[in-house]
Amino acid sequence: MKAIFLIHCPDQGGIISSVTNFIHKAGGNITYLDQHVDEEAGVFFMRLEVEFSKGTQPMGMVEERFDKEIASTYDMQWSMHLSTTRPKMALFVSKYNHCLYDLLIRYSTGELKADIPMIISNHDTLRPIADQFEIPYYFIPVSRETKEEAENKQLQLLREKEVDFVVLARYMQIVTPRLIKEYPNKIINIHHSFLPAFAGAKPYHAAFSRGVKIIGATSHYVTEELDAGPIIEQDITRVSHVHKVNDFIDKGRDLEKLVLSRAVQLHVNRKTMVYNNKTVIFT
Amino acid sequence: MKAIFLIHCPDQGGIISSVTNFIHKAGGNITYLDQHVDEEAGVFFMRLEVEFSKGTQPMGMVEERFDKEIASTYDMQWSMHLSTTRPKMALFVSKYNHCLYDLLIRYSTGELKADIPMIISNHDTLRPIADQFEIPYYFIPVSRETKEEAENKQLQLLREKEVDFVVLARYMQIVTPRLIKEYPNKIINIHHSFLPAFAGAKPYHAAFSRGVKIIGATSHYVTEELDAGPIIEQDITRVSHVHKVNDFIDKGRDLEKLVLSRAVQLHVNRKTMVYNNKTVIFT
Amino acid sequence: MKAIFLIHCPDQGGIISSVTNFIHKAGGNITYLDQHVDEEAGVFFMRLEVEFSKGTQPMGMVEERFDKEIASTYDMQWSMHLSTTRPKMALFVSKYNHCLYDLLIRYSTGELKADIPMIISNHDTLRPIADQFEIPYYFIPVSRETKEEAENKQLQLLREKEVDFVVLARYMQIVTPRLIKEYPNKIINIHHSFLPAFAGAKPYHAAFSRGVKIIGATSHYVTEELDAGPIIEQDITRVSHVHKVNDFIDKGRDLEKLVLSRAVQLHVNRKTMVYNNKTVIFT
Amino acid sequence: MKAIFLIHCPDQGGIISSVTNFIHKAGGNITYLDQHVDEEAGVFFMRLEVEFSKGTQPMGMVEERFDKEIASTYDMQWSMHLSTTRPKMALFVSKYNHCLYDLLIRYSTGELKADIPMIISNHDTLRPIADQFEIPYYFIPVSRETKEEAENKQLQLLREKEVDFVVLARYMQIVTPRLIKEYPNKIINIHHSFLPAFAGAKPYHAAFSRGVKIIGATSHYVTEELDAGPIIEQDITRVSHVHKVNDFIDKGRDLEKLVLSRAVQLHVNRKTMVYNNKTVIFT
Structure with a gap:
């Protein structure tokens, strides 16, 4: 199952490392990562495409843990979108x-x-x-x-x-x-x-x-x-x-x-x- | 000798025919002609490139005759530029x-x-x-x-x-x-x-x-x-x-x-x- | 009635003047003229849009006369298309x-x-x-x-x-x-x-x-x-x-x-x- | 001091996480990261721009450690370029x-x-x-x-x-x-x-x-x-x-x-x- 993460938060060191670590440990394989820093505004933006293999935990749990362990630490505004959901x-x-x-x-x-x-x-x-x-x-x-x-x-x-x-x-x-x-x-x-x-x-x-x-x-x-x-x-x-x-x-x-x-x-x-x-x- | 004519005047029938006739009789060969009519404003624009062969009359005389015989008839604003003159x-x-x-x-x-x-x-x-x-x-x-x-x-x-x-x-x-x-x-x-x-x-x-x-x-x-x-x-x-x-x-x-x-x-x-x-x- | 003329023929002096004269005398008003000379091949190309007012002669007659008086003189290949005819x-x-x-x-x-x-x-x-x-x-x-x-x-x-x-x-x-x-x-x-x-x-x-x-x-x-x-x-x-x-x-x-x-x-x-x-x- | 990393290696899970972790621990702040996977060829490409603050270890040591700890693990071909060096x-x-x-x-x-x-x-x-x-x-x-x-x-x-x-x-x-x-x-x-x-x-x-x-x-x-x-x-x-x-x-x-x-x-x-x-x- 493919999931897309959209994230933005105040810019600071270690974000990419923390996020990618989390994904890796959650059994996800990052197939796309792009990020941007608006230096003037001091804001960090990131888009990730992640392939989660079948045996992994339910996506709801991934979301919950990401929010608690990562998003709250870095004061992120973020969303996760499953490729199975058509807008x-x-x-x-x-x-x-x-x-x-x-x-x-x-x-x-x-x-x-x-x-x-x-x-x-x-x-x-x-x-x-x-x-x-x-x-x-x-x-x-x-x-x-x-x-x-x-x-x-x-x-x-x-x-x-x-x-x-x-x-x-x-x-x-x-x-x-x-x-x-x-x-x-x-x-x-x-x-x-x-x-x-x-x-x-x-x-x-x-x-x-x-x-x-x-x-x-x-x-x-x-x-x-x-x-x-x-x-x-x-x-x-x-x-x-x-x-x-x-x-x-x-x-x-x-x-x-x-x-x-x-x-x-x-x-x-x-x-x-x-x-x-x-x-x-x-x- | 190559000459460029730039012409604009109130739009009306017969301009192209009159101008090209004049050029032809004056011994010129038209190598380029483009024209445009601004229909809203009722204005006719034309650009001509003309090759005059050597034996022909002096260019000053061509200018004078064009002004008298053509330009005044159609109320033209016009100019002629010789390719030998660099701006x-x-x-x-x-x-x-x-x-x-x-x-x-x-x-x-x-x-x-x-x-x-x-x-x-x-x-x-x-x-x-x-x-x-x-x-x-x-x-x-x-x-x-x-x-x-x-x-x-x-x-x-x-x-x-x-x-x-x-x-x-x-x-x-x-x-x-x-x-x-x-x-x-x-x-x-x-x-x-x-x-x-x-x-x-x-x-x-x-x-x-x-x-x-x-x-x-x-x-x-x-x-x-x-x-x-x-x-x-x-x-x-x-x-x-x-x-x-x-x-x-x-x-x-x-x-x-x-x-x-x-x-x-x-x-x-x-x-x-x-x-x-x-x-x-x-x- | 609007007619489009497409013409090509061996390049030579006087073509534009002859064609535009003919159109003018036939009661047509040229609303567009563009021409091109392929100097290498020695070929002249022209496209005309002409507005013929109502009282003029039938278009068939214009075509016939153009062919006899102009096209044959300059060895033209040409066609005339009425705007009323949709291809x-x-x-x-x-x-x-x-x-x-x-x-x-x-x-x-x-x-x-x-x-x-x-x-x-x-x-x-x-x-x-x-x-x-x-x-x-x-x-x-x-x-x-x-x-x-x-x-x-x-x-x-x-x-x-x-x-x-x-x-x-x-x-x-x-x-x-x-x-x-x-x-x-x-x-x-x-x-x-x-x-x-x-x-x-x-x-x-x-x-x-x-x-x-x-x-x-x-x-x-x-x-x-x-x-x-x-x-x-x-x-x-x-x-x-x-x-x-x-x-x-x-x-x-x-x-x-x-x-x-x-x-x-x-x-x-x-x-x-x-x-x-x-x-x-x-x- | 700014350093640019160019990396490519066989595609596999965990690369981004490992690399960004290493950089983070080495005192670097990632200011740019872009990656690409050629899925047909199974090859992973990455480009990083990293800002190392002054007090950190000499860059030669960073290079040596990266080679030993990361590059060899993933079979990477890679290079590091300092912004101070003009080609x-x-x-x-x-x-x-x-x-x-x-x-x-x-x-x-x-x-x-x-x-x-x-x-x-x-x-x-x-x-x-x-x-x-x-x-x-x-x-x-x-x-x-x-x-x-x-x-x-x-x-x-x-x-x-x-x-x-x-x-x-x-x-x-x-x-x-x-x-x-x-x-x-x-x-x-x-x-x-x-x-x-x-x-x-x-x-x-x-x-x-x-x-x-x-x-x-x-x-x-x-x-x-x-x-x-x-x-x-x-x-x-x-x-x-x-x-x-x-x-x-x-x-x-x-x-x-x-x-x-x-x-x-x-x-x-x-x-x-x-x-x-x-x-x-x-x-």
Whole structure:
């Protein structure tokens, strides 16, 4: 059985040695270890993949002992994830279908190792795609008046299905602080610009008007400040004077799909950690 | 003899036909033609490379006739550049040597087809490099008190040597409106960020603090608004959480060199036109 | 009505002037012109987009006159394409679904301006996807014994539906000289390597074994020599020692999709010309 | 004092734990640890950066104890490098100056932390550049008749100055098996193509003739088989039908410089390990 450990704590000597010793004695074989020290902040980060052979103790006991013997000593914040557990992901969409399609295809081919118990939308437009892939689709209209009620419905659905994280696949609504509080660093957004350039609405129009030679897309965790959360992944593509706004939008779609799906994969594979509004992205 | 024509005028039917007819009758062979229509602004842009065989009329007469017969009809702004004329370029530097070295090496190998009558600096630091390449170096200190006097000296030098355009190769001073007015769209700057993100001072520090996954560099013509002039060229490189500010600066140096030298080459080869604070970049 | 002209002929003086004059007199407004001279081969290439206003003569007559007055004078090979005519594209697939999905989504959103009268496959695996998008699916098994019979069926279908060009969207069979002869420079393949490196079978395995740091994908027109036809588009992605063959394959899928769809778009938009086993790709 | 450990050995359980324990007990603080398992080959690779505080035992003793207590147990091949020791690098050049300039500038600014006791060339052309940077320049002509004698002189110089590794900065001669044997995985070459495509002579001409849309450069360790050694770094740039062979060469120069200098930096910073004709490149 494979387990992934994500750890961060105040930096100090001996951590790696203590952790790897513990794993070794617990019958685990480390197949991957990566660590990072943020020297400015004095914080140590580590990601481990460990293969536990069958005859070993129950994983619950490993967790308990690790917490007592190691984590408490070094004041760690940590989590352990078994490869047998697939995280549950909710998709929020509006009318654009490209990111939705892209994620559903990766899901259907098994490339994306998450479950998708629901798609939530403020429009009924993309229901046929949900049907194609046999994912439950919930149409929850959002207007200024119904915003709170809509949010209640969303939260209820997310709780019912024990959703682990949310992906805003070009969802054209600002999510509320309540949802963000319930899913801290667990809501992934795709913004169609090279943040921090062109935050906010209509980034392709703004990029066109500035005359840039490169456009980008940015996937980030959602925080209360709009388009200012920890960046997970970015990518770019070249444009020139021959491209109009619509060409930016066309080229941008491919960028958005790729950048969002890479970010989702990183999250699903437990390769992201957040600290001080930045991410550590393990390889 | 090769001549390059750069033309822009209000868009209307028949321009290409009229221009190419004129060239053909004047004994020229068009070896390159590229055109662009900015449909929003209703402006037509064209770049032509023309080979005139020897027996033909003097180029001065071609210019005069083109102006009378074609340019005035279509209300053109235009220029003709002979391949025998190398533009004169002044380099402004402070203490960083990487962009200066890069341009001087391209100059010395003949890759950059411009003359460099002077390097002007507000420090004496880089004089030895100027000496290596045998370029006159003028040390003109700039302080708040001497700013106007320094500018007078700069302008006098530029005029004396009939400098055509100015390259700010990491010159750490803001150039004055007077200089900009004398060299409109003829001062090329390199900014060490992916503009419009991180305009102003210390862009690498700002990028690091925001936790971006990609950094960039931007070369643009200088206008009165800081870091807001028409963009000529941009490029980017990936960074990650393992990189500190100093790594950003190291990686950025290579970007800055390449982006600035590409922009300078485009300018020297008459491949740039400016309109509405944007550039048309011909291939 | 918009028409696209594609022209190539022996290089000589006066071609652009003659062509643009003709267009102007025929009541056309040139909205795009790009030309290229292959100096080694002495060949001139040109692509024009022309807007003909309503009151003008029938397009058939324009074609006839152009052929008589211009094309014959300059010994041109040329074609004219009306923007009202969508080319008909046949998709050949085997078991991989990613390129198929990608093209069908672009088709369904209107981004890809072609008709798709058929999907032909040597397996029945991907029929459900064809059904999702309501495209006729023909399962034509291919074995060594049935190869000729299968080819007959394929050709019959292509002719019946008047297919203009064929896209091999990871079709795992070598197409026969007969098909190639019937569709010269009209069969587009995607090869999952950075050609000419790793031509032939299993390129990801070969790339892995060589220890490359970058993998690629190449879309090209199919000629009789395997993986050696004119290259339309290529792109790459970085890999490292941490990636196994399966990671190459995963990363490669995204590359293959993008590179193939870009090549198909270039072909559909009449932006490709072939000469001497190379392509001219207009912007 | 900072020390870098490079280790590889047959993969087995407990290695990381044993090594990190040893370091911890020896008074070292691990500031960087990266490891890799080549599962196919069953080989474990590790790179450590360790800060030893002043009061600790002499480093020679640490080395001796590590060898006895750890390395022998796990059958390790390993090396320890002190950050106080700068490797000695010899540059071999012919007539091209761009890679030479690039490395010397990085050396002179302190970005490249190696010493350069000599430049060896089969031509006298680049001596003035060596003089600019005050590096000894040895002109050793090579012809078919004098090849062995020339090699003797080269080897003698390399030994005299205790050179650690050799960089072929566009050296246009094939180095001999004798030199390769003396510097196994310690001779770095830059090849001006995207290997394995276009190995051998005149790769830009071959790429042009094939009509590729992307050209590349590859830096690799030199082995006896030409252009087939372990790849350290590759990069690419786009080309199109408008570019002639000379444009490929111009664009290639910038690629070659960057790729070679990145490879040299990786080697100098002890971030490369070689196994089975491939490299492990640590971050």
